[in-house]
Amino acid sequence: MQNLVVNLWMQGNGEEAGEFYARSLPEATTEVESRYPSEGLLEFQQPLAGKPLTVSLWVRGTKITLINAGQEFKPNPSISIILVFSTGQRESLDATWSALMEGGTALMPLDAYPFSTRYGWVNDKYGVSWQLMETSEPVEPRASVIPSLMFGGAAQNRAAEAIEFYGQVLGAKLDSAYPYGEPTESATAEALMYAQFTLGEDCVAAMDSGVPQDFTFTPGVSLEWHCDGQAEIDRVWDAMSAVPEAEACGWLTDKFGVSWQIVPSNMGELMERPGAFENMLKMKKLVINDF
Structure with a gap:
């Protein structure tokens, strides 16, 4: 069961982006999951009244959430999404690359590399980064869509420390690590050239940047973590929140700068309660009884 969900901040074009990804990515579908209410919005949210709030994108059975919001943040390559293809899926890999390059920019051209017979890293037209990788090894469905954290800028050389920390708090288990x-x-x-770890049943990659970067983690790409009950929310929140001024509506920033949304497992049910959205806006850490 997927417990970790990548959230992509879209600047008012979440529904459009969802439709683009559904056309462009392998085995992908999209739907509007929730909408902004017509009342109870903060002033800066009022232009979004009635419009999509979250758009669900399913890629090979893995959920990615597009948050339809304002111009405050946008994605950058500090968190990208790796799509893994078997050698028999090269046609699909190439088609995905071509689609994502429409209005996008190649960070690493599609080519053969020592670590992959066909690989490319692209920033698409919405600023979202994707790594497409071919492998001769069998690909498990759960390991075919992998969020990848690149530690650069202020977080440079902290990938191993982060994996250990996520192990202590979230139960992360290191699968492989390759130092430079x-x-x-x-x-x-x-420092880690590449590492892979698991959070529950979810695969995650991490690396330290090999070259200086002028960017680092932001809420433009956040990680949503589901907790069973208030006690678990409290425990994770207290362990991970490191920037008090960043706390809002279940969002926190950890000591590495990564943005997380710590939410109850039944978040969808809670948001159906009358006044739930307005109540959530008043919270920092989410309190189930206050919805």
Whole structure:
């Protein structure tokens, strides 16, 4: 069961983006999951009254949420999404690449690399980063859509520390780790060139940037973590929130700068209660009884 959901901040074009991804990505569908209420909005949200709030995107059975909001944030490559293709799916890989390159920019051109016979990294027209990778190994469905955290800027060389921390708080288990072995422009010899870990049943990748970056994690891409009950919300929130001024509506920023949404497992049910949206706007940490 998927417990970790990548959330992408869309600047008022969430429904349009969902339709684009449904056309562009393999085995993808989309639907409007929720809408802004017509009343009880904050002043800056009022232009969005009645419009989509969250748009669900399903890629190979993995859910990604598009948050339809304002111009406050936008995605950057600090968190990207890896799509893994088997060698027999090259036609699908190439078609996905072509679609994402429509108005996008190649960060690493589609080509053969020492680590993959066909690989490319693209920033699409909405600013979302995708890594497309071919492998000769069997691909499990749960490992075919993988969020990838790149530690650069203020978070440079902290990937291993983060994985250990997420292990303590969220039960993350390290599957593989490949240090650089020798220093690069920005990474130490011990820094991680690539690592993969699991959070429950969800696969996550992490790496330290090998070159200096002028960006780092922002709410433009956040990670949503589902908790069973208030006690678990309290525990995770207290352990992870490191920037008090960033706390709002279940959002927090951890000590590495990564934005998380710590939500109850029955969030959809809670949001159906009368006045739920307005009540949520008053909260920092989500309190189930206050919905």
